[in-house]
Amino acid sequence: MLRKIGILYGQERSFPGAVIDRINAKKPEGIRAEPVSIDKVVQGEGPGYAVIIDRISHDVPFYRAFLKNAALTGTAVINNPFWTSADEKFFNNCLATRIGVPVPKTVILPSSALPTDTSHQSFTNLAYPLDWEGIFAYVGFPAYMKPFAGGGWRNVYRLEDQAAFFERHRETEQLVMLLQEEIVFDEYYRCYCIGGRYVRIMPYEPRNPAHLRYESDFRPSPERLQQMEEIVLKLNRYLGYDFNTVELAVRDGVPYAIDFANPAPDADARSVGAENFEWVVETSARYAIERAEAWREGRDNCTWGEYLRRNTTGEQLV
Template identity: 75%
Template sequence: MKKIGILFGKERSFPEAFIEKINSQKLDGIIAEPVRIDKVVQGEPSGYAVIIDRISQDVPFYRAYLKNAALTGTAVINNPFWWSADEKFFNNCLATKINVPVPKTVILPSRELPSDTSDESFSNLAYPLDWEGIFSYTGFPTYMKPFAGGGWKNVYRLDSIDDFFNAHAETGQLVMLLQEEIKFEEYYRCYCIGGKYVRIMPYEPRNPFHLRYVADFAPTAEKLAEMEDIVLRLNKYLGYDFNTVELAVRDGIPYAIDFCNPAPDAEVTSVGQENFEWVVETAAKFAIEKAQSFEPGKDNLTWGEYVVRSSGKQALY
């Protein structure tokens, strides 16, 4: 029996529907269930052919469990080794090398010294930074946000240099990005599953949270194809099996704003019924594909093109 597990936290609608979607098909030799962990022993298999990870970004114990599971053959979605290494600034840097438009972005050292460091720990850092060059590059208005993490936490919109220094003083030990504001005409949030299945959803981030998927943008077939290509290209290089890409369209050009969302929102109350049904059905379809191709004891992870080209390993899609 090949088991497909889902590891999750407080969310309920997606995990329950995902399990039901797979089990309702009554596939020979495949079953889905919530992951159950009663002990984690080094080098011992998890018992799952596939695990969908929805929570390890917040629980280090789960991340360690998933790495052990992956090492012993489980196809973990998303790859916990890459997810542990990935962050938003690197993603933007990578986008510039694969011809995906992104906002002008710089990374900033934390306002406060990291714990267990002192001024002497930063012998290579200029003081002051070239603030004139930084502000000239990004312009104003600009956004400041953590270089890792998500959920619109610690995000600032800034209109001036004074705004920046006042806000930066509040960020403590967080490493922040400063990013050009893209004043968009249209905005889209795009699911990408398995590096091949894409759903482009009109999205209005300026609306209240529960109304953000209520948007009437109507892209042409040509624009849809262009956005799908961007979404697929990014996920091919990053190697994510389950991700969302946010695209802001300015002057007809789709800019990738946020594309490091490996546990993207999939709750029916926020994404809406049609999007929810698509993500449940497509995630279940891909998990079944991974279970059917599972080879015990082998590396069943997806590795992105960036890692593949560096290592010589053949890409999985």
């Protein structure tokens, strides 16, 4: 029986094609890779793929529904579409505080404008005004404000004081935002994690222009590498991501997890550089083949994280 590996993607070009070519070049027995092709989606009917690598459903709700149906019918979707639908950055921070991973002080904020089809009566349980002084004292300034559900660098603000906060918060309208402590870092790293066990730690300078962010003048010690790898693996094990990046800002020797909900992280050859691109293509190809070889008909083939597993079995979180 042929086991197909499909790549579901949008505007990106270098990574999807390279992964398809790499898988097929390895000639795994009974396995072939190709771009996903969808001509109809019928409830309860599988798409014919043992594995799908998802690079676009976070932007396309139709694809997300397609992938949930695929997962339900046995496809190993990378990443689990049920988890990526439920996940968001504030929850991730909350989880990190429970499993001992340092994160910036963070609060979640109601949107400045009323959501569509709501009124002030919809917010009976929300105190007005909020305890702004308590919030600002906890987070401090300068601070960052960003959407709680992610979105890259869109609607991300660095705020110097309360006046700047209120001005910018009004501009965000119906977006639910996070207010987060600024971590003034000595070093910064972006870390691929694939399959919950393969890690590549990349020095990264977010203050550089986009095309130069993977160029930096710092390198981690072996001890720091091990420390960061343990954090990356722990976060991904609990969250259940098959493919993710974790961003770590090192302040006074402590790596803080800044952003670790990136289910379709940048893997473009032009931005990540040749060596990182080669690693992510090769590792993604090998992992997809592993998942195709492990695929079993008629069962759930998706990854579920420790957070969900422990809660369903009644185990302690840590």
